[in-house]
Amino acid sequence: MSVLSSARNLVSVAGEVARFALRPMTVEDAKAKIRGRMAARERLFLQMVRETIWEYPKSPYRRLLEWADWSYEGLAESVGRQGVEATLKTLLAAGVYVTFDEFKGRTPIRRDGLVLECKASDFDNPRVVPSFEVRTSGTRSRGSIVPASLGYIADQRAPAFCLMLEAIRTGAAPIVIWLHYRLGSGMMWWLSLIHMGRPSLRWFSIVDPTAAELSAGHRTLMRLLRIFTGLRGARAPLPEHAGFSNADVVLDAVLDARRRWGRCAVITTPSAATRLAALAERRGIHLQGVTFLLGAEPLTPGKYAEIARSGAGIGVRYAFTEAGAVGGACGVPSTFDDVHLLMDGFALITRARAFADGGAANAFVFTSLLPSSPKVLFNAESDDFGEISERRCGCIWDSLGMHTHITNIRSFSKLTGEGMTLLGTDCVRILEEVLPREFGGRSIDYQLLEVEDDDHLTRLHLVVSPSVGPIDEARLLARFVEELRAPSRPRSFVLTPLWEEAGTIKVVRREPVVSAGGKLLPFHT
Template sequence: MSRVSSPLAYPQVLRNLARLVTQQISLGDSKALIRRRLATREERFLRFVARYIYGYPRSPYLPLLAHAGAELGDLQMMVRQRGLEGTLERLRDEGVYFSFEEFKGRIDVVRGGRPHRFSERDFDNPFQGPTLEIRTGATSSLGSRVGVALEFIAEQRAPSYHVMLDAIGAAQTPLLVWFPGFPSGAGISAWLALANMGRPPLRWFSMTDPHGPSVGMRHRMLLTAARFLARRRGLDLPMPEFTPVSSSAVVLDSILSVRRRQGGVALITSPSAAVRLAGLAQKWKESLQDVRLLVGSEPLTPGKAEEIRRTGAVVGTMYVFSEGGAVGIACGNPLAPDDMHFAADCYAMILRRRPMPGVGELDAYMFTSLLDSAPKIMLNVESDDFGEFTTRRCGCVFDELGLGHHFAYVRSFTKLTGEGATLLGTDCVRILEEVLPREFGGRSIDYQLLETEDEDHLTRLFLAISPEVGPLDEQKVLARFVEALHHSQPRGAISPLWTQAGTIRVVRREPVPTPRGKLLPFHTQALALLRDRAPAESAER
């Protein structure tokens, strides 16, 4: 698989780009495609595993399938007898799955007493053509590299965006985007998907500098080429404008201006950015009536949703991870703040009981790819997330298409998120338990990274330090934490978005215990949600 960073790949990328902006998909075509894919899930799954797993000798799944004694013919028989999800559950029980840590290559995969070690690259789609190389986590340095094919954007992201916008009442509404640019995939995926839909945004506000050092020359060339090709098609595809989170007034002014001229507007952004806009609108005494917000890259919590809806705006959310794509898509008649439909036309999903330290066992989401253009080949792969997964009739457009499964209250086991950027809490353990106590005093349990919402419903990461440690230069401790975090990753670990927004702060307080009273080095909003909503139930599970 070649990437856009390769000179040899660039001509093919341009050809694929030309197809993406000229062969547009309509809303009606998007709905028909979803229906067609739902009707052929089982046969597409069998074709998928035949080609990408059994047909690829270096597939990391082959040793696990061999241990389970599962040949292709066995899977074909199981699908006929048990259905797709029943087959995946049987494979999971036989050891054919990858935990999040195994999928990331952080720990050995042990099945039947035999260890295997794989890297993230081993899961790359082996038959993809040239791809755009992006990074997970919406940062310029933290996160894994993922190659995303333009075909995937056309096959998965564009139809999803089309119908999501329809679901939240923005099928004909002018669009704006406020997402980071390269190397994050959030902005470029939305930008290209909207071009493929024939609905380019009026403006792309980029939270990261499109001319910064993290953006390569070929990335800039791709943006320029896409704009040129779109113009030949009669589309005005805007270039990204550097608009950091501190410049939310620029975005809000554009929202109000477009609404005034055209009667309504929709913005694609992150929940934290939407909350900033909502707070500023209240300060300006402006209603956001006739404004639609489609948010992603971090959880839409109840506090954030209420802050946004108080302004009169309509908000829908999506559940996206770079390795898989948009697995959760905004419900038009939500019951929960983050009510989303499972994109069953593109994926299969089952649950796996997984221990959460200090809580007990929870049902982790486990995904399987069904699209040939998928960035990663996934067969029962954990996403590190959990939450509600239910079936109900809601009456929205996705329900009418046959997507009856819903996600809600989606949270991560280990990821801490703020301003649309992600940090793995497990990466901080050594710093919190060893580095800081050694250099500033105290015990391993006196330091904790705490993910929470502040009084403005913005997600913050607080470095909690027990008062028992004594007097400290808090800024010096924070600087040392950030420095150690940078060095814990091959190419650094702090998002520029966090620097802009002051996301990480020091607070002097005792670390927060889990629902079972344990003290962990990091405390996510997921733990807080479990403790607040159902502590007894969580402890028993």
């Protein structure tokens, strides 16, 4: 239960809120905090293990360590001898890790002679006293609740976000948020900007904020923050509803900010930014002076090209609710989606993860180093994979010792139809580049949708927005299948002849489906 749910804690909470809102964090503060943690990574890792795992006998991670015959002393010796990442790789090889589904509580943890039935809440940080709760942006569900604290925002999110904005050179530009209200991303940015002493100018929510299920404590927290921010002479906005169909409202706010201040930073998703860029193009307006900081879904080549054509600047962030901000936009990127691993708070290794019909990719496996993290991550597999490299780039993150870069981040989320498995990212180029180029429209006008028919059989719909105009559906489907059958495509991911014979794919004219988390993805299940 949140501390704000109890009236007797209101005074102490008000004090916490006052400290959070009235002591703004500067860029130099953020750099000093991160620099100090970089110098103490091994100590922070061992402290995290001791305080959130070893002191809690019911921790699934402790049970795994004991099963693998690892003691805390042995762990400390290994870290001193070979470092954090090498120790984590040794533990992974010994079976000390949790898969994505195990971490979510969807499947038991099964190792040789060990079976652990776990819930998602079993991985909550036992030392965190939550100030509020956020919901993860579940693609197939309403997501799960994650407790969080203002201490966590001040410790991890705000410093990371502060330096992301610095890396992409937004300066003191006013900030407009266009993100989900109830989910982690929107709330985390709203709170972090308050702690940075630069509340957002506007906050637009992709879903109706009045329909959000909020606890009394959550509402009280927001009221207190707005009061204390007002005492500092600033204004923390309440969220306003602006769905994808109301992009005009958001674009007007961005253009007004640019007119008044000469520039504007927009915190949103790639799909939303693509809509704003398309709308600006229809109006005959360029977006020079506007900088997008994008996250919550992959920035694909197709979306990047459409946004860049508007003249706007682009940076990428990588975060997920259970962990925090794990990747910060590179100031001198090698690719359009280049982020630095935020090594002051996380360690990252990989684990081979197989697909149902053959092939594999290296899943990201994260370990949290900070005691304020809402979830305890200890060799915890995420649903993402990508390319990891070491590079000196000269940007602000590089100057802090963070030389690990992550690019081409994608999700394992997949579609299944007629017994086949299709890794969603395999179709991104076709949906976002090939079809718009040959049949009209934009990257956000095409989507693969998984549905269940009247006979409870799984089918795939190739969704095309009505805004594309008249099309030859038979030719469209033939072109889609032709691209899937291209020799350059890995056979382990898709077997199209069966789809053709079974009639699994059907063209449907409708708007692409937006997920419960406000994401517009190339594929939806």
